[in-house]
Amino acid sequence: MEKSKRMKLYLWVSLLLPLLLFGKSGGKENGLKELDKIVKYPEEYIQRKEQRIAEGKLKRQQAQTDEQRMEADAYLANEYKIYTADSALYYAREQLQLAEKSGKREIIEKSRMLLAEVRIITGMYWESLDLLANIDQRELSEEMLESYYHLYQTLYGAMRDYAIGEELQQEYEQKVALYQDSLLSLASRKSDGRVMIKANQWVHQGEYRKALNLLLPYYETLNPDSREMGYTAYAVANVYRQMGEQEKEKEYLIISALSDLKCGVKEYISLRELAALLYEEGDIARAYAYMKRAMEDAAFCNARLRTIEVSQVLPIINEAYRLQRERQQRQMFIYLLCISVLALFLILLALYLRRQMKKLALAKKEVGKANEQLKLLNGELQLLNVRLSDSNTRLQLTNKSLAEVNYIKEAYIGRFLDLCSTYIGKLDTYRRSLNKKAMNGQTEELFRDLKSTQFVEEELEEFYTNFDTAFLQLFPDFVKEFNALLAEGEEIILKPGELLNTELRIFALIRLGITDSNKIAQFLRYSLKTIYNYRTKMRNKARGAREDFEQEVMRIGTF
Structure with missing residues (x-):
């Protein structure tokens, strides 16, 4: 009975934990906003992917043996297979040629399976069947046999999805079930593989x-940045779709699509299905942007099946998007027409008022002559008031400056005294440590400590952290106000955990x-030229006049 209660508790935690985690990240709307940004600006994640590919190509160039070349070819084929299918085919064929040259049966079969996998992605089903048919499964290890069955399951699953006629679909479905059973028998001791198959x-x-x-x-056990997170989230979304729970399906499709794009995947399903779901909800603009990105990625990858899938839906969304734009344009025309009518009315009203003002001006002219002497006296009085106001303003500015300087001095004197006390204690501890090592004859350790700059670097880092903390206590909005002085797109973005960087x-x-600049260079331990370059660089990024930039900085946080 107690065990049954624990199982029920575990089940509820398993069901609710993804929702809690997703809620902490801002919910579906925040997920969609993040997805919008990556769909529009995917360069960061594409660069990461290209960097991994470049590293693989470099290893391929530096390879000295066929074994090293095959390893590099396998790495590149796996990186390319969900990115650029043609390149994946090239490296998979290269690996197979080298494997056949080696004459080693296990390596040849592995190479054939890799090439078959890439061909499945590109829609070359019959070519994949021919390749797999040449593999003698009796010669395969248990691990390779599992991969072999998985390829057949994937291949027949794809052929089932695109087969014409119910009879043919059922035939392929039976083969999928057969290979799933075979996989389950192999994966009985491997819970990860068993989970996806059994589910x-x-x-x-x-x-x-x-x-x-x-x-x-x-x-819940997966790394959020892993590729497995993407297709597992898609599997969960698929279950919710079958259950008719659209909001849950949408939630996990967002997670899956984010994972795909962050991993640099071009051959995917989640973003396309999410676009179709958003289209059904009436979010036409977002659906169009997602489907357009899915089409561009499928074309880039040369994933023929994904291109066909997207091309079946994209025209419908594109037409809806076009109609929406036309409707918005018509609304804009109506608004402009209303504004034009209102503007015409205001012009007529202004002409009428101008006419009335002329009449009023004639009446005021007589009164003005009588008030000239009064105006002269008022002018003199105003001049005196202006002078008095200027004096008051200068006095207020002086008082504010003095108050600010006193506030800064008080804050920094307290911080300085605390730091001095701390540093004296640390130096005394460091001195005792060195003295102890000297007395114990530990000369090597003593010289190593004396030569090491670690102590200075750590204290310098702590000093800068203290400075940053104290400064931001005095001027908590400094970073925001400083960025406001810079041109659009030139704002300084701090790294996670940073309070201030060198420029700030x-x-x-x-x-x-x-x-x-000399004092700044001494304080930050940079050369004078470096400080000058930083100041010039920031002035060049100023939103306003360059020569006024540092004066504007001096006014940040004023009372």
Whole structure:
């Protein structure tokens, strides 16, 4: 009985934990906003992918043996197979040629399976069948046999999805089930592989809750940045789709699509299906942007099946998007027409008022002559008031400056005294440590400590952290106000955990009244030229006049 209660508790935690985690990240809307950004600006993640490929190509160039070349070819084929299918085919064929040259049976079969996998992605089903048919499964290890069955399951699954006629689809479905059973028998001791296969079987049998009971606990064990996160989230979304829970399906499709794009994947399903779902909800603009990105990626990857899938839906969304734009343009025309009518009315009203003002001006002319002497006296009085106001303003500015300087001095004197006390204690501890090593005859360790700059670097880092903390306590909105002085797109973005970086620290010192580049260079331990270059660089990024930039910085945080 107690065990049953624990199982129920575990089940509820497994079901609710993904929702809690997704809620902490901002919910579906925040996920969509992040996805919007990556769809529009995918360059960062593409560069990461290209960097991994470049590293693989470099290893290929530097390879000295056929074994090293085959390893590099396998790496490149795996990197390319969900990125650029043609390149994946090239490296998979290269590896197979080298494997056949080696004459080693196991390596040849592995190479054939890799080439078959790439061909499945590109839609070359019959070519994949021919290649797999030449593999003698009796010679395969258990691990290779599992990969072999998985390829057949994937191949027949794809052929089932695009088969014409129910009879042919059922034939392929039977073969998929056959290879799933074979995979389950091999994966009995490997829970990860078993989860996906068994969950897929539960889905086909209509046992959706049982499928979720397998998938959700497994999903929670995955690294959020891993490729497995993407297709596992898609599997969960597929279960929710079968259950008719559209919001849950949408939630996990967002997670899957984010994972795909962050991993540099070009051959995917989630973003396309998410676009179709958003189209059904009426979010036409976002659906169009996602489907357009899916089409561009499928074309780039040369994934023929994905291109066909997208091309079946994209025209419908494109037409809806076009109609929406036309409707918006018509609304804009109506608004402009209303504004034009209103503008005409205002012009007529202005002409009428001008006419009335002329009449009023004639009446005021007589009164004005009588008031000239009064105006002269008022002018003199105003001049005196202006002078008095200027004096008051200068006095207020002086008082504010003095108050600010006193506030800064008090804060920094307290911080300085605390730091001095701390540093004296640390130096005394360091001195005792060195003295102890000297007395114990540990000369090597003593010389190593004396030569090491670690102590200085650590204290310098702590000093800068103290400076940053104290400065931001005085000017908590400094970073925001400083970025407001820069041109659009030139704002400084701090790394996670950073309070200030070098550029901000230079101008923090300037805000405190330290404008001498020599003093700034000594404080930050940079060369004078480096400080000059940083100051010039920031002035060039100023939103306003360059020559006024540092004066504007001096006014940040004023009362």
